[in-house]
Amino acid sequence: MNARVRPLRLGALATSSIARRRTLPTAVGMPEVELVAVAGRSVDRARRFAGQFGCEAEPDCAALLRRPDVEAVYISTPTSLHHVWADRALRAGKHVLVEKPLGVDADEARRLCSLAGERGLVLRENFMFLHHPQHAFAEDLVRRGRIGTPSAFRASFCIPPMPAEDIRYAPGLGGGALLDVGVYPLRAAALLLGRGSRVAGATLRVRASDGLDLSGQALLVSPSGVLAQVTFGFEHAYASSYTLWGDKGRLSVTRAFTPPPAHRPELVLVEQDHEERFTLLASDQLRTCLQDFTAAVRGGARGEESAEADLREEAIALMECVDDIRARAVRVAVDDRP
Structure with a gap:
């Protein structure tokens, strides 16, 4: 024993x-x-x-x-x-x-x-969210060719405005929508499309008083040529989803980032004349x-060839993408909110 x-x-x-x-x-x-x-x-x-x-x-x-x-x-x-x-x-x-x-x-x-x-x-x-089995299930459907050759990806993580004193509205504490919710759809894009996407363009809605980003969008191009659009922000009704299109079908994950532990995910696969829904078992992704x-x-097993080294590279690649979005973004100043 x-x-x-x-x-x-x-x-x-x-x-x-x-x-x-x-x-x-x-x-x-x-x-x-x-x-x-x-x-x-x-x-x-x-x-x-x-x-x-x-x-x-x-x-x-x-x-x-x-x-x-x-x-x-x-x-x-x-x-x-x-x-x-x-x-x-x-x-x-x-x-x-x-x-x-x-x-x-x-x-x-x-x-x-x-x-x-x-x-x-x-x-x-x-x-x-990376530890929820619904994403491995989605990857397997794509790997088996159920959507054909992927060509487009769209992901969103948006939440309604928060109380004015929330630290996510404090620039000096690392606040802003990009670092708080934007990193989720960016990380999902890397998970489904591979690491190393290029930023083709970006926009940020920022507070006029201090430039804090309240919401934004970014256009990415994956290493294999898939076009990706990510949307994030503190100014929206709640959204937490992604969709991957191919030449044969379209796969959607409807509660992608924050499903409650008891939630049974439903993935939707739409083909030409067919819609299939996959209801999975509940899973506590935090646990x-x-x-x-x-x-x-x-x-x-934490050497340079280990899975830990790969995870570190993924963390760096994510922040390189964040930096590139900041550098390229067209900023639209809006009245302070909240």
Whole structure:
């Protein structure tokens, strides 16, 4: 009988909303994870988190990183601080799961990925949707030729306006629609079309007062010549979907990025005179993401030829695309909102 693998001893850096609502409740319910400690800017808030999730509270994030019993950290600080704390965690010898994206630009992503590779540590973004089986199912349909030769891709992730005090409206904290929701359809394009798409054009609607991007679109060209359009923003009724067209059919994923754990996905394949709907089993993509992170830490296969190296390259490629969109975008100034 195999010995039971001990749980991954995890520390949480930051007392964010997503940590409180989603990540930590899932983590503490998993036998693969033991939440050891939490730390943030407010000691009182860290203590409330500790009481809620049954762990210890540290006076600050640096103290948490000094703990020898913390093997890995989950970082959910504002985006502008992802690089700062991921860098410190890696230098402290901790594996890192950080909320997406890795940093605010490709340079930050490159530096973190290089450091993780040098130190043989796992560094992953918390892109939960990549761990949902509906996307592997979609890839398999395309691979089997059900839509023929792909020629066009369209993806959207849009949400309604948020309260004015939301940190995603704070430019100094890495706010803006491109870094928050835009990275999802861009990452989906890389998943379905391959890494290395070129930016052919982009537009951003920005706040007149400070230039913060509220929404946008980008046109991409994949390495194989597929044309892609991605739409994102904080100014829309909710949308979370993608569609891939080919010369024989059109495949749509209707709840692509944030399906609830109990949701049974429905993929729609439309051919010339035929429509087929595939209803899949429900899946908790966050739980699977955490399981995969734990397995990567325990597996130890983190050399330059490993899957971890490939994931690091994908993270860098995403941020290179973000930088290119920023550089090429036509900006349309709009009245401040909210």
